[in-house]
Amino acid sequence: MSKVLEFELIGHVTIGQYLPTGSILHRLDPRAKLLMGLLLIGAVVVSHSLVGLTALLLAVLVGLVLACVPVPFALAGLRPMLPFLMLLALLQVFTIPQHAATATVLWRWSILTMTDRGLLAGILLIGRFSVMVLGLSLFSFSTTTTEFTHGLEHLLRPWQRFGLPAHELALIVNIAIHFLPILAEETERLMKAQASRGADFGRGQRNFIKRARKLLPLLVPLFLVSLQRAEHLIEAMEARCYVGGKGRTHLIHLQMQLSDYVALATALGLAAFAIQLSITHADQVLWHWIFMNR
Amino acid sequence: MSTTTRKVVIAGVMGAISIFLGVTHLGFIPWLAGAALTIMHVPVIIGAVLEGPLVGLVIGLIFGAFSLLQAAIAPTGPADVWFTNPLVSIVPRLFIGPVAWLSYKALRAINEALSLVIAGIAGTLTNTVLVLGVLGLYHFLPWPLIGTIAITNGLPEAVIAAIITLAVVAAWKRIETGRKSSAV
Numbered sequence: 001m002s003k004v005l006e007f008e009l010i011g012h013v014t015i016g017q018y019l020p021t022g023s024i025l026h027r028l029d030p031r032a033k034l035l036m037g038l039l040l041i042g043a044v045v046v047s048h049s050l051v052g053l054t055a056l057l058l059a060v061l062v063g064l065v066l067a068c069v070p071v072p073f074a075l076a077g078l079r080p081m082l083p084f085l086m087l088l089a090l091l092q093v094f095t096i097p098q099h100a101a102t103a104t105v106l107w108r109w110s111i112l113t114m115t116d117r118g119l120l121a122g123i124l125l126i127g128r129f130s131v132m133v134l135g136l137s138l139f140s141f142s143t144t145t146t147e148f149t150h151g152l153e154h155l156l157r158p159w160q161r162f163g164l165p166a167h168e169l170a171l172i173v174n175i176a177i178h179f180l181p182i183l184a185e186e187t188e189r190l191m192k193a194q195a196s197r198g199a200d201f202g203r204g205q206r207n208f209i210k211r212a213r214k215l216l217p218l219l220v221p222l223f224l225v226s227l228q229r230a231e232h233l234i235e236a237m238e239a240r241c242y243v244g245g246k247g248r249t250h251l252i253h254l255q256m257q258l259s260d261y262v263a264l265a266t267a268l269g270l271a272a273f274a275i276q277l278s279i280t281h282a283d284q285v286l287w288h289w290i291f292m293n294r
Numbered sequence: 295m296s297t298t299t300r301k302v303v304i305a306g307v308m309g310a311i312s313i314f315l316g317v318t319h320l321g322f323i324p325w326l327a328g329a330a331l332t333i334m335h336v337p338v339i340i341g342a343v344l345e346g347p348l349v350g351l352v353i354g355l356i357f358g359a360f361s362l363l364q365a366a367i368a369p370t371g372p373a374d375v376w377f378t379n380p381l382v383s384i385v386p387r388l389f390i391g392p393v394a395w396l397s398y399k400a401l402r403a404i405n406e407a408l409s410l411v412i413a414g415i416a417g418t419l420t421n422t423v424l425v426l427g428v429l430g431l432y433h434f435l436p437w438p439l440i441g442t443i444a445i446t447n448g449l450p451e452a453v454i455a456a457i458i459t460l461a462v463v464a465a466w467k468r469i470e471t472g473r474k475s476s477a478v
């Protein structure tokens with residue numbers, strides 16, 4: 001059984017998992033959803049505020065409910081990396097600069113020292129990852145890859161004036177997404193072909209030179225097969241008179257509705273709120289207050 | 295044959311390979327102290343050599359954006375925390391393609407096989423130096439440690455990238471590499 005699973009690669013390629021529930025979030029303009037996603041990522045990366053992150057987490061959970069996605073199903077995506085996240089958080093707790101003058105020591109045992117700063121950093125790390133993962137899954141649950149590329153193209157279009165090839169960029173992303181399952185299939189075929197000639201792709205292989213040598217007979221044909229596939233695609237596109245984005249008209253015209261503006265404004269407000277809390281150090285104040293008054 | 299169609303398709307397909315190597319972990323080779331070697335940047339180099347600096351830039355952008363997403367969604371090591379910052383994960387990767395293309399272009403007239411090897415090495419070292427440089431500027435890592443990582447990770451990565459670039463491009467363009475049989 002394990003021998004069979006060794007060649008299973010398609011299972012890894014599940015980026016765009018779409019759940020067609022037809023909810024209010026599914027019907028939003030993909031441009032609005034893309035912008036909301038960018039705002040979320042920006043706010044999560046920039047904000048160092050626990051209160052702000054909690055607000056973002058709540059917003060994503062509300063989004064999951066609005067999208068009619070079962071919340072336990074979405075949370076299941078977090079489970080496989082929980083042990084790893086915990087380890088990372090522990091690393092953060094004990095390795096954040098201990099010498100900061102303002103840090104309060106909460107707990108000390110031989111060389112391990114836990115300060116309020118370190119603990120905050122650890123909690124923030126888990127919070128940040130959870131918000132990112134849930135937010136991105138929410139986006140993929142409610143947006144098809146076609147909607148995504150349409151939205152991307154429409155968003156980039158204003159920059160066309162400055163020479164940005166919006167249509168081409170969207171097409172590149174589209175091709176990349178649609179090539180993933182093809183690559184998985186081809187690699188499985190190549191792995192089986194090499195294994196039938198005696199190659200062993202054991203994952204536990206620690207010897208670097210051996211691993212690298214095993215990869216070469218797989219990677220080089222993979223590149224060549226992909227280039228061949230690309231060649232076929234080019235020919236097919238040209239046979240259908242594809243000439244690029246210039247003068248191209250679209251079957252689908254995106255129209256921003258009132259609901260899209262409302263959603264976008266809400267996301268903007270939340271992101272601004274989270275960043276604002278981070279700038280004013282709102283929860284450091286809160287945190288210190290809690291631990292000073294114990 | 296229109297050049298844009300070719301550029302668009304090659305950029306898309308090479309971007310897909312880079313993502314695929316990351317998703318399936320085929321692109322990571324376990325190495326000393328858990329710091330895996332990566333070959334996810336090789337599609338960027340190959341795309342740049344085949345179709346020019348712009349295509350290399352776009353594939354680099356896809357590679358960078360994906361490594362940001364992967365660091366956020368499915369971290370593989372403690373270092374991934376840093377890669378959720380676009381300045382670490384995206385910006386340095388934009389330069390891989392153009393540098394690889396420049397070195398290929400400059401040396402091509404002398405010896406095509408050699409220019410491919412150099413392109414592979416130059417592209418990889420661009421990645422190593424810029425990513426580690428940004429990490430150093432952010433004080434995530436002390437400079438002496440960065441130097442060590444650059445040597446222990448950067449050099450083997452450069453060797454692997456050079457071998458793959460040479461094998462793939464030589465086979466694709468049917469360049470003589472001195473072997474009697476096919477280049478693969």
